[in-house]
Amino acid sequence: MRLYKPNMKTFGKFILFLKSLLVRGESFSILSSRTIDEAIIIGVNSIFIVAVVATFIGAVTCVQISYNLTSALIPRSTIGFMVREMTILELAPTITSIVLAGKVGSNIAGGLGTMQITEQVDALEVMGINSASYLILPKVVAAMFMFPLLVIIAMTLSIGGGYVAGTLSGALTASEYVEGIRDTFIPYNILFALIKAVVFAFLISSISAFQGYYTKGGALEVGTASTNAVTNSIIAVLIADFVCAQLLL
Amino acid sequence: MFYFKPNFKLFQLLFTMIEIHNIHKSFNGTKVLNGISGIFESGKTNLLLGASGTGKSVLLQCIVGLVKPDIGSITYDGKVFTNNKLDLKQEIRRKIGMLFQGSALFDSMSVEENVDFPLKMLTKMSKAERKDRVDFCLKRVGLENAGKKMPSEISGGMKKRVGIARAIAPNSIYLFCDEPNSGLDPLTSIKIDELIYEITQEYNITTVVVTHDMNSVMEIGDNIMFMHKGNKLWEGSRHDIMDTNIKELKEFIFASSLMRAAKKVDDEMGSLDELTSLDEEQNREQAKLIDHQEGNPNEGKTRDPYAGPDTLV
Numbered sequence: 001m002r003l004y005k006p007n008m009k010t011f012g013k014f015i016l017f018l019k020s021l022l023v024r025g026e027s028f029s030i031l032s033s034r035t036i037d038e039a040i041i042i043g044v045n046s047i048f049i050v051a052v053v054a055t056f057i058g059a060v061t062c063v064q065i066s067y068n069l070t071s072a073l074i075p076r077s078t079i080g081f082m083v084r085e086m087t088i089l090e091l092a093p094t095i096t097s098i099v100l101a102g103k104v105g106s107n108i109a110g111g112l113g114t115m116q117i118t119e120q121v122d123a124l125e126v127m128g129i130n131s132a133s134y135l136i137l138p139k140v141v142a143a144m145f146m147f148p149l150l151v152i153i154a155m156t157l158s159i160g161g162g163y164v165a166g167t168l169s170g171a172l173t174a175s176e177y178v179e180g181i182r183d184t185f186i187p188y189n190i191l192f193a194l195i196k197a198v199v200f201a202f203l204i205s206s207i208s209a210f211q212g213y214y215t216k217g218g219a220l221e222v223g224t225a226s227t228n229a230v231t232n233s234i235i236a237v238l239i240a241d242f243v244c245a246q247l248l249l
Numbered sequence: 250m251f252y253f254k255p256n257f258k259l260f261q262l263l264f265t266m267i268e269i270h271n272i273h274k275s276f277n278g279t280k281v282l283n284g285i286s287g288i289f290e291s292g293k294t295n296l297l298l299g300a301s302g303t304g305k306s307v308l309l310q311c312i313v314g315l316v317k318p319d320i321g322s323i324t325y326d327g328k329v330f331t332n333n334k335l336d337l338k339q340e341i342r343r344k345i346g347m348l349f350q351g352s353a354l355f356d357s358m359s360v361e362e363n364v365d366f367p368l369k370m371l372t373k374m375s376k377a378e379r380k381d382r383v384d385f386c387l388k389r390v391g392l393e394n395a396g397k398k399m400p401s402e403i404s405g406g407m408k409k410r411v412g413i414a415r416a417i418a419p420n421s422i423y424l425f426c427d428e429p430n431s432g433l434d435p436l437t438s439i440k441i442d443e444l445i446y447e448i449t450q451e452y453n454i455t456t457v458v459v460t461h462d463m464n465s466v467m468e469i470g471d472n473i474m475f476m477h478k479g480n481k482l483w484e485g486s487r488h489d490i491m492d493t494n495i496k497e498l499k500e501f502i503f504a505s506s507l508m509r510a511a512k513k514v515d516d517e518m519g520s521l522d523e524l525t526s527l528d529e530e531q532n533r534e535q536a537k538l539i540d541h542q543e544g545n546p547n548e549g550k551t552r553d554p555y556a557g558p559d560t561l562v
Contacts, residue, residue: 118356120355123349127370
């Protein structure tokens with residue numbers, strides 16, 4: 001019961017925090033310019049890590065499926081099919097988001113935490129600027145735009161990684177792999193993955209910003225805020241993953 | 250016939266000021282401010298003086314709206330700031346410039362961009378106008394050549410100067426400084442104090458400075474409010490502070506050996522003053538005697554020995 005109360009209090013504070021992002025905001029031109037800057041930091045600067053992770057996850061998935069698929073009755077093209085399904089439905093959106101929770105989440109929480117302890121947030125407030133809206137709303141919007149794009153890149157590279165790994169290791173031929181990834185394709189699965197990406201983007205950016213924005217103390221607390229941001233974001237992503245699967249599939 | 254002549258100076262005196270009334274603030278049951286009241290007039294450097302942990306910074310945060318007081322009111326030029334509509338608060342806040350203890354410059358922006366930031370956000374000035382204003386403000390604080398530098402590339406004193414430039418850039422009429430010379434060497438501290446004082450006089454703004462530095466008090470303290478354990482114990486100017494009888498204030502002022510030595514010299518100067526007045530009398534008598542011997546037509550008038558050879562009293 002003692003644990004329950006503070007958690008509900010924190011949740012309530014989080015809801016009020018989200019509300020504060022939307023009231024007395026700055027002009028559209030200022031926010032759009034800030035959003036573009038944040039999109040570069042969150043999206044463009046994350047392409048490399050997403051590409052590396054996605055390619056290797058696709059490759060490993062292909063190799064492990066072929067290792068487990070020993071029955072002669074199952075066609076080898078099934079490997080391509082399974083790589084595609086796993087990648088689109090789960091690995092690309094979820095693993096990409098977990099990687100981004102580490103990179104982007106810690107960046108957001110650390111940045112805002114540092115601004116808070118060095119009074120930069122207070123400086124904005126004293127000027128009459130809604131610091132939450134000015135600093136955080138562009139991050140959340142940018143993340144919600146950029147995560148789906150990163151997930152599309154991750155899907156492409158992951159399937160490509162599976163192709164390279166499968167053909168180079170001799171697990172299946174190129175035509176078998178292509179046949180597999182074209183088999184019974186459901187376009188809705190792409191939409192489902194992109195919806196998940198948007199949900200995860202919102203959770204990661206807002207939770208990390210919440211952790212950073214309410215940092216008090218010094219450098220140690222900034223570190224703690226970053227750690228909490230990553231941990232809480234990953235938990236929220238996994239819970240949201242389950243909820244989305246239940247509701248949308 | 251009744252003739253009404255508006256006294257604009259009185260009007261300005263009445264309305265360009267900040268008034269705080271009965272401010273109380275507690276944190277987790279600990280009383281930090283206990284019924285503080287006072288007036289901060291325009292064109293004056295108002296100091297909030299006190300030891301660390303006496304609630305000076307909390308009071309400043311209450312005044313600028315970063316912390317909400319439990320009880321009490323804060324009025325800017327007759328407009329109530331506390332418990333008022335958000336729009337009015339925003340309107341008042343946009344007239345406020347603040348220099349933070351750690352300068353609070355935006356790390357990701359250059360010095361120029363930092364000064365330009367409030368202009369970009371709060372005014373409708375064109376880019377060229379903003380550039381002119383930024384150049385003017387940087388020149389005013391003596392940093393005309395540091396515009397392109399990043400905050401991490403400049404010294405503590407320069408950061409404070411940039412902070413002041415940023416605070417005055419949007420023509421703020423209220424300037425708040427939270428320990429402006431903390432972490433600075435004595436010479437730079439004095440320069441920062443002088444800059445704050447000059448800007449206050451030059452633009453006739455209302456300046457409130459939180460400090461525990463006695464050098465600042467003696468340099469720029471037009472109106473000093475001494476705080477102790479969340480209470481206001483004394484208020485006056487730098488000319489009166491040395492003669493206080495309040496125990497806590499005396500302990501605070503003369504905590505350093507330098508101030509004790511200064512007091513000693515001051516006391517001695519007091520006795521020297523008496524000697525000086527005696528010397529003055531003797532000199533006047535001597536001047537009278539010389540005039541009589543030389544047949545001076547101005548005989549009977551005495552010469553002020555301290556006012557130059559041709560000055561007759």
